[in-house]
Amino acid sequence: MSSTPVTAAKAASGVASGRLDADAYAENFSDLHPLFEPHEALVEADRCYFCYDAPCVQACPTGIDIPMFIRQIATGNTLGSAETIFDANILGGMCARVCPTETLCEQACVRHEAEEKPVRIGRLQRYATDHAIREDVQFYERKDPTGKHVAVVGAGPAGLACAHALAREGHAVTLYDAKKKLGGLNEYGIAAYKTVDDFAQKEVDYILAIGGIELKAGVALGRDIHLATLQDDFDAVFLSLGMGGANDLDIKDADLGGVHDAIDFIADIRQAPDLSALPVGRSVVVIGGGMTAIDIASQVKRLGAEDVTIVYRRGAPDMKASEFEQHLAQTTGVRIKHWAIPKEIIGEGGRVRSIVFDYVAPDAGGALTPTGESFTLAADQVFKAIGQNFLEDALGSAGVALKRGRIAVDADRRTNLETVWAGGDCIEDGLDLTVAAVEDGKIAARAINAHLASGG
Amino acid sequence: MADLRSEFLGVKSPNPFWLASAPPTDRETNVVRAFKAGWGGVVWKTLGEDPHVVNVNGPRYGAIHSGDRRLIGFNNIELITDRPLETNLQEIKKVKRDWPDRAMIVSLMVPCEEESWKRILPLVEDTGADGIELNFGCPHGMSERGMGSAVGQVPDYVEMVARWCKAHTRMPVIVKLTPNITDIRHPARAAKKGGADAVSLINTINSIVGVDLDRMAPEPHTDGKGTHGGYCGPAVKPIAMNMVAEIARDPDTHGFPISGIGGITTWRDAAEFMALGAGNVQVCTAAMTYGFKIIEELTDGLSKWMDEKGYSSTDQFVGSAVPNITDWQYLNLNYIAKARIDQDLCIKCGRCHIVCEDTSHQAITNMVDGVRRFEVIDAECVGCNLCVSVCPVENCITMEHQTDGVDPRTGERYDKPYANWTTHPNNPNRVTEAAE
Numbered sequence: 001m002s003s004t005p006v007t008a009a010k011a012a013s014g015v016a017s018g019r020l021d022a023d024a025y026a027e028n029f030s031d032l033h034p035l036f037e038p039h040e041a042l043v044e045a046d047r048c049y050f051c052y053d054a055p056c057v058q059a060c061p062t063g064i065d066i067p068m069f070i071r072q073i074a075t076g077n078t079l080g081s082a083e084t085i086f087d088a089n090i091l092g093g094m095c096a097r098v099c100p101t102e103t104l105c106e107q108a109c110v111r112h113e114a115e116e117k118p119v120r121i122g123r124l125q126r127y128a129t130d131h132a133i134r135e136d137v138q139f140y141e142r143k144d145p146t147g148k149h150v151a152v153v154g155a156g157p158a159g160l161a162c163a164h165a166l167a168r169e170g171h172a173v174t175l176y177d178a179k180k181k182l183g184g185l186n187e188y189g190i191a192a193y194k195t196v197d198d199f200a201q202k203e204v205d206y207i208l209a210i211g212g213i214e215l216k217a218g219v220a221l222g223r224d225i226h227l228a229t230l231q232d233d234f235d236a237v238f239l240s241l242g243m244g245g246a247n248d249l250d251i252k253d254a255d256l257g258g259v260h261d262a263i264d265f266i267a268d269i270r271q272a273p274d275l276s277a278l279p280v281g282r283s284v285v286v287i288g289g290g291m292t293a294i295d296i297a298s299q300v301k302r303l304g305a306e307d308v309t310i311v312y313r314r315g316a317p318d319m320k321a322s323e324f325e326q327h328l329a330q331t332t333g334v335r336i337k338h339w340a341i342p343k344e345i346i347g348e349g350g351r352v353r354s355i356v357f358d359y360v361a362p363d364a365g366g367a368l369t370p371t372g373e374s375f376t377l378a379a380d381q382v383f384k385a386i387g388q389n390f391l392e393d394a395l396g397s398a399g400v401a402l403k404r405g406r407i408a409v410d411a412d413r414r415t416n417l418e419t420v421w422a423g424g425d426c427i428e429d430g431l432d433l434t435v436a437a438v439e440d441g442k443i444a445a446r447a448i449n450a451h452l453a454s455g456g
Numbered sequence: 457m458a459d460l461r462s463e464f465l466g467v468k469s470p471n472p473f474w475l476a477s478a479p480p481t482d483r484e485t486n487v488v489r490a491f492k493a494g495w496g497g498v499v500w501k502t503l504g505e506d507p508h509v510v511n512v513n514g515p516r517y518g519a520i521h522s523g524d525r526r527l528i529g530f531n532n533i534e535l536i537t538d539r540p541l542e543t544n545l546q547e548i549k550k551v552k553r554d555w556p557d558r559a560m561i562v563s564l565m566v567p568c569e570e571e572s573w574k575r576i577l578p579l580v581e582d583t584g585a586d587g588i589e590l591n592f593g594c595p596h597g598m599s600e601r602g603m604g605s606a607v608g609q610v611p612d613y614v615e616m617v618a619r620w621c622k623a624h625t626r627m628p629v630i631v632k633l634t635p636n637i638t639d640i641r642h643p644a645r646a647a648k649k650g651g652a653d654a655v656s657l658i659n660t661i662n663s664i665v666g667v668d669l670d671r672m673a674p675e676p677h678t679d680g681k682g683t684h685g686g687y688c689g690p691a692v693k694p695i696a697m698n699m700v701a702e703i704a705r706d707p708d709t710h711g712f713p714i715s716g717i718g719g720i721t722t723w724r725d726a727a728e729f730m731a732l733g734a735g736n737v738q739v740c741t742a743a744m745t746y747g748f749k750i751i752e753e754l755t756d757g758l759s760k761w762m763d764e765k766g767y768s769s770t771d772q773f774v775g776s777a778v779p780n781i782t783d784w785q786y787l788n789l790n791y792i793a794k795a796r797i798d799q800d801l802c803i804k805c806g807r808c809h810i811v812c813e814d815t816s817h818q819a820i821t822n823m824v825d826g827v828r829r830f831e832v833i834d835a836e837c838v839g840c841n842l843c844v845s846v847c848p849v850e851n852c853i854t855m856e857h858q859t860d861g862v863d864p865r866t867g868e869r870y871d872k873p874y875a876n877w878t879t880h881p882n883n884p885n886r887v888t889e890a891a892e
Binding site: 042043045046049050051052053054055074110111113114 | 522523524525803804805806807809810822828848849
């Protein structure tokens with residue numbers, strides 16, 4: 001990124017598009033972890049010890065039989081490997097790309113303990129799943145139709161996993177999504193360099209090829225359809241609504257021009273036909289400490305912003321973004337400042353110009369209090385990445401019980417309503433991970449299937 | 457600094473590492489490269505009678521690999537030299553003249569007729585070569601013509617040809633043995649009886665290294681057909697070492713010079729062969745896998761180890777392990793070992809547990825107080841060494857001799873005196889006084 005000389009376009013003050021040349025955009029948004037070549041895959045697969053009761057499997061929210069799929073790669077049975085993965089996680093392809101493996105399977109890998117170089121499980125998983133998807137090999141056949149009909153609302157990872165599992169069992173599924181394209185955050189969230197070449201849509205197509213899933217895109221719960229009606233019209237309902245709202249800054253002038261929700265701009269980047277058309281500031285400030293903060297900061301930097309600073313209210317270990325992700329942002333050229341909260345946005349002519357932060361420190365109880373010191377960062381753009389919230393209005397008056405602002409579920413992901421299940425980010429204690437959402441969908445599908453089989 | 461200079465049958469070389477008779481020693485160019493790299497000597501690729509043999513033009517070699525594609529087993533269907541006898545003789549003469557301090561042994565294979573041997577021996581002698589090695593080992597191709605292992609498998613022939621050679625040349629005679637035989641001691645005894653000066657072993661083992669499942673043909677194949685080839689490389693080392701040891705501890709051949717061959721890849725492999733009685737060693741597959749430069753590691757590693765052990769010359773440890781090789785019946789049945797797992801080194805892969813659980817004695821835990829932990833259960837451990845064998849971390853699991861207390865598995869004291877099978881109550885042929 002620093003290899004290109006400073007041009008007028010690159011250094012343009014304020015917010016501007018086209019800061020880079022075409023090659024730089026292409027390079028900056030190329031595949032973060034390219035697909036293993038066969039030789040790389042074999043060498044890496046050979047590193048797996050085929051552990052007993054493997055810690056990596058225990059660390060995987062979907063419980064993929066990792067030693068088995070790696071052994072299958074090592075023995076040249078790549079399709080068998082993909083099937084092993086899909087047996088546990090039909091979105092194994094996207095999870096291979098976006099899972100924070102460094103805090104899940106690869107953290108648990110005994111090679112991590114042995115030599116601090118875990119087997120690169122995520123990349124091996126992508127090697128196997130990409131092969132099956134590229135060759136369009138389908139491993140599952142639908143059972144005979146059961147005559148039961150399930151509504152799945154929200155076609156993100158949880159909804160797709162649930163719909164696929166139910167369709168396999170022979171149930172008819174109607175899959176709704178408020179957006180035009182399916183995939184949820186796989187399509188509209190996630191940094192573009194993690195899922196290149198329209199993979200999210202390819203994966204959706206691969207999953208839907210099971211058959212028996214009717215699509216209703218652009219249909220929103222609470223607007224076009226209503227939960228009460230779905231309860232009447234379907235034998236069961238699965239809600240995977242995600243979190244539609246972005247948290248706001250509780251400070252003055254937070255609605256000035258140039259102050260944006262990070263998730264909106266991340267979606268814009270994913271959907272942009274031409275990255276050079278996306279305007280970014282020369283100086284950009286990102287507020288937050290999760291994956292969204294990293295994804296927006298890294299991508300804005302890659303779009304040509306000169307100075308990008310993430311400001312997080314606590315220390316590095318407290319950030320929800322993993323250490324790997326923090327380093328990724330930092331090596332992209334993003335600066336991360338800790339222990340500060342926004343105090344005031346300063347504008348000029350209706351647009352943000354700078355932002356003032358107070359340094360904070362935790363008191364005895366852990367609560368953050370200003371130290372009395374502050375600093376100011378120039379900012380042509382400010383991105384808010386301080387969390388999202390569940391928009392409960394979509395549920396209408398059906399009487400779904402909530403807990404801490406999200407849908408309350410039991411271990412089977414069943415809500416308080418007899419025929420309504422829920423999963424993904426919209427449920428309480430959601431891990432906000434693609435892989436956890438897939439597991440929710442799987443578990444709910446199993447429970448729904450049992451419910452329907454018992455005459456429900 | 458240990459002295460690596462070697463003398464085998466009076467043939468001197470700067471180190472005990474010779475290149476075995478094989479493709480690396482087929483021609484002047486290769487042998488000179490080897491000598492420049494530092495090899496102590498060569499056994500020139502086997503000469504035969506003119507007209508020279510021909511090789512297939514399809515693949516000659518096949519291999520098996522470990523998971524990381526390291527070559528661990530190798531096979532070939534190459535025949536003896538496919539160049540005219542005179543060409544080889546001239547090159548041998550020139551190389552020996554240019555490299556007088558290196559051992560030059562010439563491998564020979566001619567029909568099992570005295571006239572054939574009588575004819576070729578003076579030609580070889582004229583080159584100034586230091587000795588000859590009789591190729592009674594190659595199991596492929598030439599054996600179909602009554603040579604190679606077809607001779608080595610019949611001790612009477614071994615003795616007969618060795619005798620002819622001793623009668624018709626003043627050069628030292630080494631007989632290279634085939635492992636494709638039930639009891640290696642018989643051809644070794646025959647070689648000695650025939651007057652040979654030494655044996656070298658092993659030659660390659662009959663093998664099919666793989667099957668091409670698309671063509672349904674063995675690997676390597678030529679035009680869709682394949683044949684068995686000679687197997688060598690690291691995988692054959694244990695077989696070779698046993699055969700070397702069998703000859704070294706056989707009363708009939710004890711002390712008879714042995715040149716050790718079979719999968720030697722590192723200095724440690726060489727030291728092991730020599731500890732089992734080999735006066736020197738021959739290497740082929742390792743050179744064909746990595747090139748001649750490995751001689752630097754072989755000599756340096758052996759030298760450093762000798763320094764560490766206080767050996768100043770190789771003869772001080774050649775054969776040192778032979779007295780400790782015995783028959784099963786003399787092993788001490790009262791020696792009790794138990795596995796011990798070093799918890800600091802353990803990476804918790806759990807392989808020791810699952811192999812013990814599934815295939816042995818259920819003697820290793822997988823969970824202790826609800827935590828993933830692998831510990832040996834002494835009441836079940838028979839000391840079999842399986843866990844040590846499968847553990848990926850070196851020295852993490854060790855077998856420890858138990859000396860104090862009582863074995864919870866048997867209730868017997870650990871410190872019982874030596875006793876072997878010969879006096880064991882379960883032995884129908886037991887004797888009262890233990891034989892050792």
